[in-house]
Amino acid sequence: MEMSFSPQQLAFRDEVRAFLAQALTPRLRHGAALTSGVFAEPDIARAWQAILEAKGWLVYHWPETAGGPGWTPLQRWIFEKECAQAGAPVLPGMGLKLLGPVLYTFGSAAQKAFYLPRLRSAEHVWAQGFSEPGSGSDLASLRTRAERDGDHYIVNGHKIWTTQAQHANRLFALVRTDPAVKPQAGISFLMIDMALPGVTVRPILSASGDHELNEVFLDTVRVPVADRIGEEGQGWTIAKFLLENERGGTAFAPQLLADLVRLQGETGPLRGELAERALRLRLEAEALEITELRTLAEIEAGEAPGPRSVITKLIASEIRQGIEVLAVDAFGMAGLQWPEERPFYDAGVPAPFHSATAQVAAARYLNARAWSIFGGTSEIQLAIIARAALGL
């Protein structure tokens, strides 16, 4: 048993650290620190994406054959941990984390040649069109239709909870291409140019005041058949691959631990109940970090990850929510301010009371409530754990 890093791994960590020390400009750090939602805002994200791409580390989680740097799972983890500790922006994952692996796994040679470079260069900014009104976590009930018309599909439907769709120019979506077969079998996976006629984005403002979510209406949109990934009817398989990738791919703990440390740097030493809450959150996050590393070590050793890998999102959601309400409490009245203007680091935002971190606390708190709802509610997670880990 061994929990420490090898000399090579330590050298790699130092390399990452040195890179971050010079690459992360004050503006990028500032923007990342004052992000109220899950992902960095477009201006920050673009700049950081370009820097990582220039370094060759943007698609660090892709295999070498797909253009990644060929890192081991542990190297990826070290990179993520260093990024979190350095306060790097969190890039939107829809293109890089979700679509990318789908493209290099299921895409045709032509699709890969066209789409992968544009994804990396951020010429294409992707949104994810899976959820539909009323469908909740139940993808099989999908109602968006795509009817074949020569070399095109005519797509009609209504997607919801589409993160950052207002900044995106491309949408990947699940559509029903065959209503006659059983629900899972009739689904296909399309890439849709959002400039096409018939695509309309309607914002959904969050209770936090942020605009992260949208509805996307697809009204007789003509999508080339060439922009379907995989076979017709293979959409369900691809979606499962993507969702498993999403679930397994992320280590939550490093970011949570870093945020907890940063918060206490801003508030100064906490006392009494608040100190106890901070300590409990720290312990939970430290445990989560090892829980995540245990799965990683299994993957690194070529073993199948145990059922424990399904528990991390639930725990991470609760720690995230605990951190954000702690922040509100630690800042007192200052934690209750809530300017309507966004993003928080923008010149248009009123001068903060007390501190910029305090100014963003309430919005962060409100957005953190979404952690236990999107990407599988905590109730769904508990049901999955009961089945997968306990056979209940």
Next chain:
Amino acid sequence: MEMSFSPQQLAFRDEVRAFLAQALTPRLRHGAALTSGVFAEPDIARAWQAILEAKGWLVYHWPETAGGPGWTPLQRWIFEKECAQAGAPVLPGMGLKLLGPVLYTFGSAAQKAFYLPRLRSAEHVWAQGFSEPGSGSDLASLRTRAERDGDHYIVNGHKIWTTQAQHANRLFALVRTDPAVKPQAGISFLMIDMALPGVTVRPILSASGDHELNEVFLDTVRVPVADRIGEEGQGWTIAKFLLENERGGTAFAPQLLADLVRLQGETGPLRGELAERALRLRLEAEALEITELRTLAEIEAGEAPGPRSVITKLIASEIRQGIEVLAVDAFGMAGLQWPEERPFYDAGVPAPFHSATAQVAAARYLNARAWSIFGGTSEIQLAIIARAALGL
């Protein structure tokens, strides 16, 4: 709106207080303070019952027509609160609280004349035979049979969780007299002399080391038909009356608040986390006290109590469990001692380490786990609340 007592009520309180000050001997207080289970042990209970009966306050919750003192609901509450604060023994409720009201409501004149005085004098000590193995909270699935044979029933069956049956000489039980009709309709209510041939009591030791619970085996026991209360087949109705009486009849908060105060008297001032836990328990119990008084005020005003009356047992269970684990924590190592000898105030118990209260803490903690299980589990309580209060 008015939360204070009238001058008459205050005078009554002073009268109760003065009585308790002289009637509660050091031995009774000591025995009550070192009780590890729900009810006082027989020697303490008998002595206290005799004192209360002599004063005319034993059956304080019975109506005047049945021999009670004719107190209002608030007077009863004041009496209970004063008893809790004074540290009076908690008398077993099987006879006084459960059977008594059944007898004076459904019993024949002969039954009342014979049984009520013996109940009050403690010549008869009663146990309750409702639960059966596997039946849980589901009384309709009752399997104990009573077959008519002339002036007798022949009773065969198996009761479980029978509190203090080892000290009892009488059992009231639900039995199935008609297996042909629908489950609820075929049940009758019998009083069974435990000296009859065929009655066997087997102890069930608690994890705490206490002997409070038993199984009662009924093997061809000949019970006179005259000892049936109500009509044949009326058992279900009587049981519901009894259970509602049990649920509505008790104010939990005064005892919890008194115990919390007493605990802190024993431990000295608590600090840090323990102080916070004690404070939270106090607040919850103070809220419960008003929640209970709100129902009482409705009854006193002749109104039907609202659905809120179903929430008290759930809350009381949690406060009770919180108090007992706080006690263990507050006493440190001393809170982990656990002599096998019982009762704790007996001369046969080893001298305590630190204090007698510390010595009883672990057993109390273990017994407190039963609060959320017996008399309707907390899960059942939540289901009842969801239905009764929210229509879910």
Next chain:
Amino acid sequence: MRFAPNDDQAMVLDMVARFLAARTDPATMAAGPMPAQDWSALGELGLFGFLLPEAAGGMGGAPQDVMLVAEAFGRSLAITPLAEGVVICGHLLGAAASSSRGDQLLAGIAQGTLTLAFARGGMISDKGLTGHLGLVRDGMAAEAFLVAAEDGGVALLAADDPRLHRRPVRLVDGSLAADLRCDAAGAALLEVPEGQVAAALALGQLAIVAEMVGAMATLLDLTVDYVKQRRQFGQAIASFQVIQHRCARLYVMLEQARSMMLRAALAPEGERQASVAAARAYAGEAALRLAEEAVQFHGGMGVTDELAVGRGLRRVLLLSRLFGGPCAARAELAA
């Protein structure tokens, strides 16, 4: 022993509830503070007089009156200066020696035509009040400030004093606070008897507790309605055992918080401050947990600004955290 309102109270309550229901359906109302004309309409109906003691020209003002009205406001999720602008300021003015106070201020409060704000901090000297008083709720709309200074004095400040500086800061419920600084701002001193500042503060805090309890009731109602109607996997989610148990928990929290509120409102005067602190500690935690669960059960829609639950969470977050929130209340009880 009676926890139900008397006839007078029931009449007022009915009036308020009907007024608010007509103007502030929580399911549809827009976010943001209550419009001034609604506020003054409530004043014309005599509501604020009911919240003020006779000494302040009112006709009520007992803790239970304050509680009942504030709970109705809480139910509507309306954003108003009730707790501080009416209850605290009104009772402070009512407690002040009549020579030292402006009766026209009280009339303005009672009529709903004058907005006062309550602040704490600063030091009073011959030259006036000086200090950074921090975020003051409704401080931008206020025409005057009542300030409980650090030295124990109570001062009345005109908002248009050039040595009073304020800067707008939006709060999480959508209301507008002022970041208030005074640099020897002209301060009329009020002669307030010992203990009356704390008493007025406790009354205002009671109003906040009652607003939370009212908001809890509305959020629970909305949630129960929602889970009965929302279907998943072919059945109403209200039929899921987990939803039932967790909703039952919310009901328990609501009723327990209500009990703490009643206790604080009906406690003898000598126990009022402690029982208000207890109610703040209890209700502050319960309200936020209930609001969070209400959002959770509403799923994705719960975290948008399109439903009342999201607004309710914002309002409850603010109310529960005022005056230091549950932590400060527990610290007060432990002291």
Next chain:
Amino acid sequence: MRFAPNDDQAMVLDMVARFLAARTDPATMAAGPMPAQDWSALGELGLFGFLLPEAAGGMGGAPQDVMLVAEAFGRSLAITPLAEGVVICGHLLGAAASSSRGDQLLAGIAQGTLTLAFARGGMISDKGLTGHLGLVRDGMAAEAFLVAAEDGGVALLAADDPRLHRRPVRLVDGSLAADLRCDAAGAALLEVPEGQVAAALALGQLAIVAEMVGAMATLLDLTVDYVKQRRQFGQAIASFQVIQHRCARLYVMLEQARSMMLRAALAPEGERQASVAAARAYAGEAALRLAEEAVQFHGGMGVTDELAVGRGLRRVLLLSRLFGGPCAARAELAA
């Protein structure tokens, strides 16, 4: 980065697990400490040598060895003096200058033929050790005591010293402690290098954490088996959503506690004490909550002494509260 045992460890673990499974089926075993013959049989198998460092004549004794074995003991719910009698006393003796210690003591520990107990408190003077040392686990069975005195010294005391007074006190897991008083009891001083007392203590506490994690695993297994088999209202209670969600929570707590245990066992030496404290804080709370839920799901049977869950709760209550329990561990981390 590897969290699985190596081959040597797996072999030892397999041996322990098989031994314990044969003698201590948690579902049926009687309450009470492990019989002495079982204990010495484990010694003959070489197990305790695996827990002792080479300096103490052992062949292992690394934190991960201690963790693995202690977890297996925890799984069996066996009541033994492992953590203090073997791990703390063995490592303390191993750390002591060889001139000052009795090597026959170490041999006795390794063979499972000698019971030592560990105590803290008292003052050492020329005349010996004096003080009331409180409740000492396994102190009645102990033939000798290792005492970390208040003044920092470490003393070895023979149990039969007439100036050493002990009185039996039964603990909640069924084991027998001694209430220990010394009145100038003869004390052989051990020369233990600075920091080694704390290190041995941390190792013993790690063993206790691992025992808790093992007990949690057993209690969860028993509970999952029970809810799958127990039927109510015509169906297995495992099919109730509330049971599923709450069992899932228990699994999460178990895995998180296990992670904290692994972290404490594998941490670099300089971080060991802090990470042991963190593991105690975490596992102590998680274990008790899990044990309480296990009892709850077993219904009435859960609170009897007839099932393993009741005994498991008693054992977990004790283990989780040793050395001041989670509160003390958190205070240590906050300091």
